[in-house]
Structures are given as C-alpha cells and as structure tokens.
Amino acid sequence: GKGLAVFTSGGDSQGMNAAVRACVRMAIYLGCKAYFIREGYQGMVDGGDNIVEANWASVSSIIHRGGTVIGSARCMDFKQRAGRLKAANNLIQRGISNLVVIGGDGSLTGANLFRQEWSSLLDELLKNGQITEEQKTKYAVLHIVGMVGSIDNDFCGTDMTIGTDSALHRIIEAIDAIVSTAYSHQRTFIMEVMGRHCGYLPVVTGIVSEADYVFCPESPPPSDWPDKLCDKLIQERNAGQRLNIIIVAEGAIDRDGKPISAEDIKKVVVDKLQQDTRITVLGHVQRGGNPSAFDRVLGCRMGAEATLALMEATSESVPVVVSLDGNQAVRVPLMECVERTQAVAKAMADKNWELAVKLRGRS
Numbered sequence: 001g002k003g004l005a006v007f008t009s010g011g012d013s014q015g016m017n018a019a020v021r022a023c024v025r026m027a028i029y030l031g032c033k034a035y036f037i038r039e040g041y042q043g044m045v046d047g048g049d050n051i052v053e054a055n056w057a058s059v060s061s062i063i064h065r066g067g068t069v070i071g072s073a074r075c076m077d078f079k080q081r082a083g084r085l086k087a088a089n090n091l092i093q094r095g096i097s098n099l100v101v102i103g104g105d106g107s108l109t110g111a112n113l114f115r116q117e118w119s120s121l122l123d124e125l126l127k128n129g130q131i132t133e134e135q136k137t138k139y140a141v142l143h144i145v146g147m148v149g150s151i152d153n154d155f156c157g158t159d160m161t162i163g164t165d166s167a168l169h170r171i172i173e174a175i176d177a178i179v180s181t182a183y184s185h186q187r188t189f190i191m192e193v194m195g196r197h198c199g200y201l202p203v204v205t206g207i208v209s210e211a212d213y214v215f216c217p218e219s220p221p222p223s224d225w226p227d228k229l230c231d232k233l234i235q236e237r238n239a240g241q242r243l244n245i246i247i248v249a250e251g252a253i254d255r256d257g258k259p260i261s262a263e264d265i266k267k268v269v270v271d272k273l274q275q276d277t278r279i280t281v282l283g284h285v286q287r288g289g290n291p292s293a294f295d296r297v298l299g300c301r302m303g304a305e306a307t308l309a310l311m312e313a314t315s316e317s318v319p320v321v322v323s324l325d326g327n328q329a330v331r332v333p334l335m336e337c338v339e340r341t342q343a344v345a346k347a348m349a350d351k352n353w354e355l356a357v358k359l360r361g362r363s
C-alpha cells in the first residue's frame, strides 16, 4: 500500500493526538503503511529514528493526552532548499509520498512549497545518485493534506481549530475560581488570555464569564479607554456587583496601535478608583491539560478525513486542509485558506480591523 506520514509542527494544542491517532488508524484500515515523523520538520530533515512506522497499538492511549506525543518543533533547516532536499530523500527511502501536516499557517505554507518543489528535488536526488529512476517515477507526486492545530482559532477556512475549545475550558475554570475569591474580597480581577492577533479567546471568555470589559485586538478602544472603563466598573458596582472582571488579550492595543497591558489597566483602576485589583496571566496553562470532548471528536473526524483525502488525491488535485464547516468535516483548498489568513494578518498590521474581521468570516 501507499506510505503515509503524519507530523505536528509549530505550537502544540490539545486534540492533536486525537488527530494523529485517527489519521494513523484510518491509514492502516485502508491498507497503507503509516509513519510518525517526530519533532515536526526537524525530524523529517534529520531522518533516522525520527521517522518510524506506526501500528494500531502505537496510537493507543493518547487520545486523552494534551500537547502532541510525537513532538513539535520550529525548524530553520526546512526553510532552506538544502534541508528540504534531505527531507525528500528521507521520505523516498521509506516509500512515503503522502503527508499529513498538523500545524499553523507557517507549517502549511512550508508543506505547500515542498509539494511544488518536489519534482525538482527528485531530479537533484537522482542526479546525486541518492535515488533510482524507478523511485523517481514511483514517488513522482507528493500529496499533502493539512489540519490546523491552534488554541487561538486564528485560521481562515475553518469554524474551529483543534485545541481552541480545550483552551476555553482552561480559561473558564480559572475564571470561575477567581470569581469566588474576587466576590469574597470585593476585588477587581484582570485576566490576560492568549490569542495575540485573534480575539476569539478573549471575546468568548468575556461572554461566558460575564466579564465587565474585554480588550480584544480586532476592536481596539480609543485612547480615552481609561475613562470608559472606569465608568463601566463604577456602574457595575453601583448596581450591586461585589467584583469586576476584565479580560485582556495578550496582544491588545488601542486605536493608535499602542499596546495595552494588564499592568496598564491595573494602574488605571487603582489610580482612578482605588479598587483592590489583581492580575492573573494564564500563559501556557491555556495550552495545557487534557483535550475536551469536542477537541477529541474534532481531531478524530479531521484525522480520518485527512487520510481519506490523501488516498483520493490525484496529481491534478489541489492540496486541501480539512476544516469544520458547521458540523461537517470538509476539504477546502489549502492555499486559499493560507492566503486569507495572511491577508488578515496584513489587515491587522495596517490597522484595518473591519477588513480583518470580514476576511476572517464566520468564526
């Protein structure tokens, strides 16, 4: 059967293991040889023990684990042609010409480039005597399928990325814990959450925790935000609230592009209102812990669909990412999604927040 390899790249997220597991088991079920590539693109470039055949049992008891058990990395070597040449050789020597990449837009862009370059890489390997004419013909096309693992929900083309729901669970557990102590002492809490350029985590957190104020990157407040914030906090206290909760994204800015940190907000609340104010920075706690049921199911469905998409790929078909559309796992053209995601980043950098939100679409 065909050789298929799966790897995780870029930042880790909860639910990646479920995706790896489903992808491997669907491959075995369909009669393919399935491989893990450890440590992302670095493992592909280094080869050796980093590329190992997987079996049914080797993905057992991982669905409940956070992070990615096969490791992830950022890899400078793969950004160079020399690194990609080594990677191509390592794959061909094992009979692999089907790749499932689980990562962010950078990882997917790298995979797409690798695919475009594949035949010229094979030419070079043949010229160097590293592969045979027969291998070149047999593995003439590299098929790739992507899945997006990210807690930020920052990728265009899918309603949810793998890991976002679990991160929200971590955040609301922490907020619920803080609300009880804030209530007892009549405190104001400022909670910093991840999602540097994407407001999904802070906005949803704000809704489900009944926060009083949310600072999110796509909706930056005017520079007089301190007055508006204080008015709102006073209004809440006057209405009988014993506490205030403020959510701030780690990448929050004002309309002029000036960063707004949790410390800045605390200073305003303390100086103007003399409220007992504390900051909680959740940091990597948001990436940690077991995946939620939603992320496990999402990983399972996407992983299985990714393998199916690879098996159906032809030399003419465009590479796809497996996405969630409503309640369906669907295939969408990879580069369209990557380009839209990059256009959002550009719109954000240009301070064109309306365009950024429009481009991002439904989620």
Ligand code: ATP
Binding pocket: 009, 010, 011, 012, 041, 073, 074, 075, 076, 077, 078, 079, 080, 103, 104, 105, 106, 107, 108, 109, 110, 111, 113, 150
């Ligand atoms: P996250 O959103 O979690 O940061 P990401 O996939 O966007 O995930 P990157 O650090 O951008 O993370 O990319 C991960 C790896 O993918 C890089 O270390 C590099 O090996 C590879 N990669 C990224 N962009 C390219 C590119 N343009 N060409 C080749 N390889 C790339």
